[in-house]
């Protein structure tokens with residue numbers, strides 16, 4: 466579907482420039498979720514039909530990041546998955562991370578300190594040079610949540626390969642607008658409620674298949690079984706061979722709302738979304754006398770501006786003392802004009 470045609474599927478009442486906080490659902494997602502809630506309320510179906518959305522979403526996500534579906538696990542939050550990876554690192558592991566990293570890919574490593582796991586933080590742009598032979602893992606976001614800074618993936622990937630460092634990548638602020646190949650990394654985790662425009666509670670984890678046996682599936686339940694529907698009761702442990710062994714039991718309704726959003730992203734294409742988002746972000750930057758950048762998130766110094774903007778019907782965020790605006794598929798040139806006007810430009 467052409468991006469311009471797809472834009473008719475959103476109905477924001479505001480100038481919505483806050484996808485980095487949460488994305489807006491396209492009409493098919495909202496309608497699917499509403500219908501499922503209605504069926505739930507009136508007891509019209511069995512639950513399996515809601516569960517099917519989980520598997521279809523897993524397949525769509527695999528396609529989105531060029532991964533084999535066998536290497537994708539599903540869950541509900543980033544921190545749950547990074548926590549599993551952190552607790553599987555060896556005793557005494559040394560983890561490197563950006564100093565302003567979103568804590569869901571940072572705190573889990575600190576919680577391992579009783580086993581001698583240590584965390585070193587450096588500015589996001591210095592990760593590659595800070596890696597060395599003693600680094601066990603580098604944990605970082607593809608796009609920084611507060612600043613919008615896009616990681617130099619080539620440099621980090623090269624340094625990690627050189628020093629044999631595990632890469633634990635949080636693509637929550639990138640996946641959906643930034644073209645990404647999951648297999649470049651060991652772990653790639655994404656929460657769907659921002660740029661994948663899904664309800665909160667649907668997350669994905671890509672796991673390098675060579676590392677599958679080094680990660681403890683500590684939260685395995687019935688859904689992590691090789692055959693889900695014969696895994697409800699009793700021993701023995703019968704885990705899935707694939708990355709499904711890392712699955713958490715699905716939050717049905719969130720997955721019902723996720724499936725159509727992922728299908729729509731695939732239909733429009735991440736390349737087209739990338740081009741659109743960067744064009745709007747750079748249009749705004751140009752008017753603000755800022756150099757063009759490679760990010761759909763723009764962070765500028767403007768204390769308390771988000772409250773001022775809200776009065777003009779503009780949704781944005783304040784992060785680390787800055788105004789943060791983010792541009793996604795449903796935003797338009799008119800949104801940029803409204804933002805500039807509200808900022809007195």
Ligand SMILES: Cc1ncc(COP(=O)(O)O)c(C=O)c1O
Pocket residue numbers: 485486541542543544545567569606609610635637638656668
């Ligand atoms: C980069 C990043 N990762 C993860 C999250 C959410 O983490 P969790 O799924 O643990 O709530 C956010 C939310 O703002 C984020 O910006």
